[in-house]
Amino acid sequence: MQFDNIRGFLFDLDGVITDTAALHAKAWAGICQRLGIPWTDALAEGTKGVSRMDSLEVILKSVNRQDEFTMAQKAQMATEKNDRYQELITHLTASDILPGMKDFITDLKQHNYQLALASASRNAPTVLKYLGLSDVFPKIVDPSNLTKGKPDPEIYQHAAALLNLEPGQCIGVEDAPAGVASIKAAGAIAVGIGDAHDLAQADVVFPGTASLTLTALRGKLEDGVLNA
Template identity: 50%
Template structure:
């Protein structure tokens, strides 16, 4: 792990770190399931987490024994409709949806002249940043459509460091999922995990809550783990 004094940039994941968009994905899939006549259950909702759009649709259709009822073209239309539902829902987001402690942390990073980048797999992240009124903190956003591989591959974090014009060892990446921590570590950057200690055991530094993530706490953790 790097020394705190060598850190010049922070690369953020979006969902689970800055805000929670998973609930909106769930609501959008629920709407589509209702339209398709598929019973929505908690088990189905939990099974969709972290799954691609088309795989999620297949899971919903299978839950209703409808996986063979539609053509590929119809399935593509259903997936597009889900995304439209999702965009409508996130259109109602405001700065009230930012996770606790994040506005103060971003303000502190800016005050100390750290470079900041967003590294989210979501193609909708620029829209979400706008709704949260956080665009001013994220002049640099990795475009996931230009990447060849998704997390846990390190490509998105490697690209983030490149866009910041920093070496990997000068960057800290922040994630809430094991695949994201694997991506940060694979890029040669210092990893911060937000959440469950067991799931995020590979993180260099872990905080239980977003409110615990401050420059003072990060510096202290890096000294302890050095």
């Protein structure tokens, strides 16, 4: 695989640059408690990397209550969750950037790679602000312009287009199966962060952000050390 053909990197946010999963979980758990729905690890995983309304559907379907509420009621629940989440993210600082990611991003910039953020979260610009990374990601996909969520490729197609690149000229970085599927469907190279079994569709998997470096990534891709 010719690494020299790569011109851009497309990043998910949650679980890749910072771990806001616990904050999302805390906010969703509050909604579940009010509705009398058990908040489980399966729900935490099922809502990972997908949009707010899709997450709510996952939660309601887990107890077969998806038809119990009107769209207006669902929108209110999603707003309630988001309000709580926005309160929680105000406590984020640069110290909440995941291990190794600041160095990795800096290395990419120094090697003149273009960067874009492909997060389903409408709060991504706010999170970047508190992390001190706003200047690093001037190109951010606006989820309100999308018609489909991950694993559909739309978000990564948009991210590549923001950089005036084809997806095949880009590498996407994700920690969720739905995100990896989105990258692959778009035609980009998929780098997974996490468990190799869960992220089996990725081209390369690193166990954590600390092990993801430009040198290691280039070596694995050029040597063909890909995830089976």
